[in-house]
Amino acid sequence: MRVLLIGSGGREHALAAALNRDPQLEELHVAPGNPGIAEIALCHAIDTDDNKAVIELATSLHIDLIVVGPEKPLVNGLADAARAAGIPCFGPSKAAAQLEGSKDFAKQVMRDAGVPTARSFTCTTQVEIEKALDAFGAPYVVKHDGLAAGKGVVVTDNRDFAIEHALQSSQVVIEEFLDGPEVSLFGISDGHNIVAMQPAQDFKRAYDGDLGANTGGMGAYSPLPWAPDEIIEETLTQVLNPTIKEMEARGTPFVGLLYAGLAITHKGTKVIEFNARFGDPETEVLLPRLKTPLAQLLLKAATGKLKGESLEWSEDSAVTVVLASEGYPANPIVGEPVMGIAPIADSHVFHAGTTIRDGILHSSGGRVLAVTGMGSDLTEARDKAYRVISAITLRGSHYRSDIALNASVAEKGN
Ligand code: AMP
Ligand code: GLY
Numbered sequence: 001m002r003v004l005l006i007g008s009g010g011r012e013h014a015l016a017a018a019l020n021r022d023p024q025l026e027e028l029h030v031a032p033g034n035p036g037i038a039e040i041a042l043c044h045a046i047d048t049d050d051n052k053a054v055i056e057l058a059t060s061l062h063i064d065l066i067v068v069g070p071e072k073p074l075v076n077g078l079a080d081a082a083r084a085a086g087i088p089c090f091g092p093s094k095a096a097a098q099l100e101g102s103k104d105f106a107k108q109v110m111r112d113a114g115v116p117t118a119r120s121f122t123c124t125t126q127v128e129i130e131k132a133l134d135a136f137g138a139p140y141v142v143k144h145d146g147l148a149a150g151k152g153v154v155v156t157d158n159r160d161f162a163i164e165h166a167l168q169s170s171q172v173v174i175e176e177f178l179d180g181p182e183v184s185l186f187g188i189s190d191g192h193n194i195v196a197m198q199p200a201q202d203f204k205r206a207y208d209g210d211l212g213a214n215t216g217g218m219g220a221y222s223p224l225p226w227a228p229d230e231i232i233e234e235t236l237t238q239v240l241n242p243t244i245k246e247m248e249a250r251g252t253p254f255v256g257l258l259y260a261g262l263a264i265t266h267k268g269t270k271v272i273e274f275n276a277r278f279g280d281p282e283t284e285v286l287l288p289r290l291k292t293p294l295a296q297l298l299l300k301a302a303t304g305k306l307k308g309e310s311l312e313w314s315e316d317s318a319v320t321v322v323l324a325s326e327g328y329p330a331n332p333i334v335g336e337p338v339m340g341i342a343p344i345a346d347s348h349v350f351h352a353g354t355t356i357r358d359g360i361l362h363s364s365g366g367r368v369l370a371v372t373g374m375g376s377d378l379t380e381a382r383d384k385a386y387r388v389i390s391a392i393t394l395r396g397s398h399y400r401s402d403i404a405l406n407a408s409v410a411e412k413g414n
Pocket of ligand 2: 202216217275278279280281282
């Protein structure tokens with residue numbers, strides 16, 4: 001099988017590594033890729049926002065499957081272009097990607113499908129905004145309707161700030177605050193059937209103790225020793241399946257990865273958000289644990305053949321810690337040399353924001369590397385991840401020291 005993977009982050013590096021392990025994979029091409037991916041696949045420097053260029057590349061390479069990493073090309077209709085060209089694609093159509101592209105659309109689908117989520121109002125005027133904020137009270141949750149690269153959501157006790165944030169977008173969703181731990185649970189869908197992956201948890205805040213600004217994700221771990229046993233089954237029956245059925249009934253089947261961001265509240269599990277693609281950095285903990293051959297699995301999803309499929313997982317735990325540039329997330333300083341990458345057994349260093357300049361690896365993004373450690377429990381997995389990341393030098397960089405810490409302590413107590 002010849003696969004073309006789209007994207008350039010740590011998620012795509014983890015996808016590339018897992019695709020490469022599939023015995024049926026013959027060639028792995030990635031556009032645009034990054035220096036880490038270039039060590040294990042053939043990279044093509046094309047503009048992946050240009051659907052025509054991607055399809056031309058796929059056709060010239062006789063690609064059997066396109067796998068789309070990031071949300072932007074999906075919302076931009078890349079999967080539609082691939083299917084129109086007769087190339088199987090793992091990734092939803094432009095219409096189905098609206099589950100991530102529009103918070104209001106996601107809410108409508110959840111309402112029609114009976115999926116548990118926070119109560120919400122969609123508002124376009126200041127009067128509506130203030131009414132909605134006062135209906136729920138603090139803490140206020142305000143979400144810009146469109147794709148906002150992680151900057152669209154504000155959770156605050158400050159009513160004036162909530163209004164100010166709301167007024168920055170022509171349409172916002174204002175919803176009730178959900179308390180309780182968050183879990184990311186991914187489903188792989190062929191449009192009719194959906195298979196759940198194992199749950200993971202990511203760490204969104206920049207600093208230890210969940211302090212600092214929201215980021216794209218500073219670390220993750222899986223499995224979750226504290227999560228209720230029935231979480232996968234419950235999410236399948238209450239969230240993933242009804243959503244897939246609703247999308248199918250609307251004539252816009254969802255083919256690809258449905259990311260359910262869940263809150264485990266005292267009133268049950270509720271959806272915080274949907275994404276239409278693999279999460280980052282959750283993918284960097286999940287895929288090293290997945291034993292099912294990934295290229296075959298994603299091809300089955302892309303061609304409507306997932307019925308009866310189940311996934312096989314390693315018993316190992318995985319912990320990913322992200323190395324971020326100085327100033328990330330507000331004002332990342334990039335272009336610094338990165339040295340000391342020396343993976344040990346059962347560890348992976350995934351490149352997220354790197355480039356090669358004058359033959360030397362340099363940082364090129366806010367999140368630079370995602371380091372995954374594997375072990376028989378979370379303590380061992382953490383130890384490996386931290387051993388590898390602490391040996392890496394990047395001036396001014398920072399990483400959290402508490403990824404999976406509480407969970408590993410709780411696991412020991414069991
Ligand atoms: P989103 O982009 O929807 O994932 O939101 C980003 C983050 O904001 C989530 O991971 C949560 O931590 C937080 N958040 C979003 N919606 C809510 C909510 N209704 N209640 C509490 N926190 C929320
Ligand atoms: N880990 C959060 C996301 O991928 O959106």
